[in-house]
Amino acid sequence: MPVPAPNLYPDFNTIRLSHVCLNVKDLAASRTFYTEIIGLQITDESESHVYLRAMEERGHHCIILQKSDQPGTVEVMGFKTFDEADLDRAEAYFKGKGRPTSWVERPFQGRTLLTSDNMGIPLEFYHKMDRLAPIHQKYALYRGVKPLRIDHFNCFSHDVDASVDFYSDFGFRVTEYTEDDDSKKLWAAWMHRKGGVHDMAFTNGTGPRMHHVAFWVPTPLNIIDLLDLMATTGYVDNIERGPGRHGISNAFFLYVLDPDGHRIEIYCSDYQTVDPDLEPIKWDLQDPQRQTLWGAAAPESWFKHGTPFVGVDQKVSEIKASPIIAP
Missing domain, CATH: 3.10.180.10 (2,3-Dihydroxybiphenyl 1,2-Dioxygenase, domain 1)
Structure with a gap:
């Protein structure tokens, strides 16, 4: 089957991938792996979640570690849109494709649309995420x-x-x-x-x-x-x-x-x-x-x-x- 021609004017504008929520068994062990071995920076944590970002990122998180009774699974994959209006256009688009849509509350994110693709992969789209101070020149923080x-x-x-x-x-x-x-x-x-x-x-x-x-x-x-x-x-x-x-x-x-x-x-x-x-x-x-x-x-x-x-x-x-x- 030929590769489809690109749609240069889609119904809504997705900028990039943003983050993923990974379900884990031992939050402390996962925290150690992602901070001391991979080298991500903790931006917030609780008894059930650890939020992490990489060194050039200004958004609050790119990885969420979630303590779960279903470890080794993925909760959701996240994408950022160009503006707020794109979220409403995305809702209409996915509804038109027969996909489920709902507005969900996510810590450190603005209005967030939860939906899924044609295979069932859970996707969320947002425009605003809490912005953090830049750390890309804080070389003492680099590790892993x-x-x-x-x-x-x-x-x-x-x-x-x-x-x-x-x-x-x-x-x-x-x-x-x-x-x-x-x-x-x-x-x-x-x-x-x-x-x-x-x-x-x-x-x-x-x-x-x-x-x-x-x-x-x-x-x-x-x-x-x-x-x-x-x-x-x-x-x-x-x-x-x-x-x-x-x-x-x-x-x-x-x-x-x-x-x-x-x-x-x-x-x-x-x-x-x-x-x-x-x-x-x-x-x-x-x-x-x-x-x-x-x-x-x-x-x-x-x-x-x-x-x-x-x-x-x-x-x-x-x-x-x-x-x-x-x-």
């Missing part, structure tokens, strides 16, 4: 991998074509994609709003589930430092894949798992995609440089492990094609 900002989400979808159609309709643009030669269906696709390679990506598999959330870091050397830190502080088994350089996106990467199994990508050096007429790049599913430019295949866990969304049923993909998997 020195995360600068949240970069993207990647989700498993049992029907990537349907997911891409849905997000394309409200303004997400495809930058790169993989097509299954046998079925001519999309196996994976990368879509953006903010001018990088992706804000949201979809990978073929049992879904919907979150594959990973990614953080942008200054340089590949920060990733090497993180590996040394994890290997010597009891987290060596949490290192899943990498370091390496993706063929898709050209980004330098590392994948790690948090204490509840949420996959975190550490990511830098992708490319600019702001031109609205930029043509998407197509990759062969069997190209060994698709996953990793240097040819190293991903482990089986990378294609099978994901974290469910609370209360959302999953479906198995009908596509049988498989990329190269490491033995």
